[in-house]
């Protein structure tokens with residue numbers, strides 16, 4: 584299967600220089616470029632709007648079991664809220680009432696999410712989306728077993744890969 588070329592990876596570095604370091608690892612098919620490009624756009628917009636409070640650096644993009652994996656390092660400036668939150672968590676851990684802490688976190692997230700949580704959710708959504716996009720051509724696809732491995736491919740690419748595998 585044709586992987587995304589070095590040149591295409593360079594486009595990501597060029598388009599989103601704050602997100603992609605020169606040496607980030609990239610090992611996905613061409614078909615997912617649009618998906619990764621859209622995800623990068625959304626993250627970079629969040630980084631831009633954070634006025635320097637949020638930093639995201641991509642380490643690696645790859646495919647595992649037919650699904651996109653997007654590994655990055657997210658750092659967020661410690662706001663007063665997060666500081667209080669952290670103190671509260673330490674207290675709950677000490678008092679052995681983490682169940683209460685977790686319940687309150689779930690409620691809090693319904694009203695307010697930290698930038699870190701928002702980026703993680705965004706990545707999760709796009710990775711799920713990848714299981715319906717052909718990794719080779721970008722057409723709608725399905726995540727199914729292929730040669731004992733899970734692959735997300737459209738009907739046409741699956742047939743082509745199958746005939747290549749037999750020849």
Ligand SMILES: [Zn+2]
Pocket residue numbers: 717718719720721722724736737738739740741
């Ligand atoms: Zn295809």
